[in-house]
Amino acid sequence: MHYRTALLAIGLSLASLPAFSQSFVSSERYSDNPMNGVGVAHNAYTGCMAANYTGGGVSAHVENLVKRCGTPTAGDDAGFIRKHIELANATRGDTRLSMAENLRAYRSSFTVEQFAYFEDVDRILAEAANPEEADRGLKVLEDQAIKYLGRSDDDLAVLGAISTARHSTELWTQQNPIAASAQGKIPGWLQVAIADATGFVSGVKACGKLCGWVNAAIQSISTAFEVWGDND
Template sequence: MNQMNRIALALALAAGFSSSAWAANPMDKVGIEHNAYLSCLMADEGKMPTLQRLIDRCGYRPDSKPDEFVRTYQPFMPKDTTSTYAERLAPYRAQFSAAEYAFVERIDQVLSPQAQSPEEIDEGLAKLEAQALAQLGDKSTGARAILGSLSVARHSLAYWTPYYSEREPGDVAARWPKWIKVVIRVVATVVADAATGAAVGAFPATAVAAGPAAGAASGAVAGALQDWQNAE
């Protein structure tokens, strides 16, 4: 199955249903789209994922002209690999109600550099996902952005944990220093993905591309982390 067919299959799943574990989140399609486009962008070894390549390589069809799409979404792309979730979303504080922004701070706590394991991170995100749906609903743009961000975070976590684990020799889980290195890289990438999804989703005019844009941001951060690793 080629990359375009994989994307089509993933998007068909997003349109119809999601995995039973995440089906309660009505915005889970954002995370599914994130992983679908990210998988395509990462297929070209050595080529940095970009917004333009969403169109050129992965068949994404924006509502606007390609150059306009890139200009609109480029400001949302992460500028570094070290900012926290809350720091990345601080410029967009006005787009969220007080109740919605409280979840930004709670997500930030789950996606902290002190996170113990991917399993514990996912458990924390799952709890926040259920709480966000119960407390915020899914009617406002801000609430949908939070739910979409949580979906991106969980799908991103599922994508990047094996990716980074496979790049450390041996049984990394049995060798704590190596496992800490994996978790740090996973968390740094997931933070950028989830924050990009929330920021893009917080604006009605851009929310439609929250998943693809987060996929481009994700690959870019992974590329930057790889450059940092190579320089060690």
């Protein structure tokens, strides 16, 4: 399978940004998660970056977010680009590790109960036999989080991470269905989903919700091309 072609197919499905109304972004018509919008934004802007990719790394992705995808910059395009290039590079996770392991530097800022949701995301993604099972597991977890978590900044960071993981899994498994991998090798879709959710939390901790979903989208496209390559 030519993953460059698959990534472009994803991107072209969302190329009419900025807008969050595309049905491709999420199969859900409604969510009780107050942070559902960050997952929607993640998929929309990740798709736009894929559609506009012509080469390059993080810098090229961030420039496309601003110049091609209409990401809000409060009138300071250059400052936004510089800030998010630095943030993406500083928060780059290790694709060999789980989400919880990548977020260990932030563990003390979450309660035991809050951080346990990150570990649950890891477990659900690692044990899923197919995309539907992954989505079902994450949806159950999301419902539990909506019910039992409060609405503090850290609670919302957890809810946003779950939303990002759900939407990322939906996005990447549409063109790259979950399949068995070699023993000991982390599947590509799982590496990307973990990078996305980790990137969201790291971004939120750095500078708030906007930084969270922007960073998640940048980590998503960067990790996807790293895992699957950018050659036709």
